[in-house]
Amino acid sequence: MIEADYLVAKKVRIFDPAMCCSSGVCGPGPDGSLVRFAADVSWLSGQGIEVERFNLTDSPDAFVAEPLIKEVLDSKGVGSLPVIIVDQEIRWVNQYPERSALAEAFGLTS
């Protein structure tokens, strides 16, 4: 029982590039993929998954404090954001996954 629980990913951390708001509606034109992803994130958290979302402009501390992210930024540059970490592993780089991919990573049905 404990083992099974351990196997299912439980936490996702999203490290966004510098942006005004997480849906992009504050930018020059609304970005459909950002809006969709904001909705997917909200859905994921409704499924009981712990979600943390950090924007480089608002929470630079979080980027500095996570060695995995610090390393990506130092080696590949800021263009690799967003980076998405599932538990302790980098899962997506420079892309926002579809809801189905998120569901799969957490063993959920989308």
Added chain:
Amino acid sequence: MPRPLDSPVSLAAAPVVFFTGKGGVGKTTVACQSAVISADQGRRVLIVSTDPASNISEVLGSPVSDSEADLVRGHDTLYALNIDPTAAAKAYRERVIGPYRGILPQDALDSMEEQLSGGCTLEISAFDQFASILSNPNTKDFYDQIVFDTAPTGHTLRLLALASAWTGFFDSSTTGVSCMGSFEALEAERGRFAAALEILKDESRTSVVLVARPEPVAMIEAERASAELRELGINNQRLVMNGVYHPTDATDPIAVEIEADQVRALNDMPDSLRSLPSSEILLSGNSPIGLAALRAFPDLPIGVPGSSDVTPTPPGNALSFTDLVEDLSSAGRGVVMTMGKGGVGKTTIATKIALDLLGRGHQVCLATTDPAAHLELELGGEQHGDLRVERIDPSIEVMAYRSEVMNTVGADLDEDGRTLLEEELNSPCTEEVAVFRAFARLVSLGEQGFLVIDTAPTGHTLLLLDASKSFHREALAKGGTSEEFIDRLIPRLQDPDFTKVVIVTLPESTPVSEATTLAQDLRRADIEPYAWIANGCFALLDVSDPLLLVRQRSEKRFLEMVAVQSSKFVMLPYAIRSHS
């Protein structure tokens, strides 16, 4: 029976006083005069300008800092400060980014800086500085009085409304994030905004002095401001009628006509203004500059006459207005923008250019980006052939933008997703985007015919251009948007064959210095002004009334300053305003 008049100074005795009104009604002069006289009585007074194109430094005759309050030169209890959105945003960026220099890689810092250079940051950091001044207990203990000289009405109402807009957004949002960061990180700001709102609504602490002139448009503007302020819960209002004129030479037909115009306007004063405690200031020959002149104003309404051997001959290189329109007309299409300080006649001149181009058979759209403009009044409620009239009304643009987003990218979302998106769209900063998009869409109209834009007073027009540039950079960084009108906005504005900026000024000290700075700011943005118009010139009129003669003589040096600015220089007589 009108109520008896109070003295302007006794009207403005509250611990916090705002002076507001249409551009050009004399807010800065009246606010500075009130602050100087109050400080002369031994009170410690702080005067703060919230106008991005502040003139308090010129009027007080003293340098004024945009970072901290300093004593005004020549006074030991009067302090002054400018709230400059650009400087406030720069300081805010440094607070955010500074601690991470050397820790995060340079490209990450650059992207943060870019993101924090938008219109949103500009507006919010200026508002935060404003809220800090209002709500900081140390400020309250140190100063006996704080006097605010504000930007022209439309933008001041937005500033005052932001306190409740942000407070409301904080209270209603469920996501806990905003454009300014997570709410947790914003505890201090939340506290400041709520405290500012409370002070603004407290009648025992805050009063608003509406400054108007005896002209219909200035009064309509004051009436509108008064109603909107009441809606915001700001009820302690007063009225100063500035520039009331009683000619001494009854044989001067122009003087008599100006007085008659004023009497008509005063008779038609809206009831909501008539019932306010009020005061009158007489028209003066020249505007007071420096502490001594402010103390004497308005007891010396005639002002200091220029030496009588100065002949008021206008500079010789002036073009006629008809020639200017002819030159514009020959291009066949494009954007014409009138810019300048509030109250110089931008709306009147934009309307005249639009009608003249229409008369030459062009397809013409007349538009305004000034939330306080009165195009309908200028057009006299008449239909003018095929003239199309547009205005950017921020509250309408915001609603349109919200529904556009909900109907496009929001259409495929589930209900939760839509709720989330709706909430984010309710952030007060969507107004910046909505106004920018509406402006870009307007400018694209210049491709099919003439678009004549009457802009908001200088400071806010420059902020709109700044915001446009930053949105443009952001769009370029993403490889462009799919929207032509967005991607082409800045290139269109910078194309001298497409966009023609007409700088409008009055032949007076502050409008001319503001126009000169505006021209420099435009050149920095790679926009070369196309022509200059000196409006409201008495130099072109035959006057004999002593006060009008003083005005005529004091115009001369300002006309000369304008004449050297451009080979396209036009003078218009005072009458264009009183007849409109």
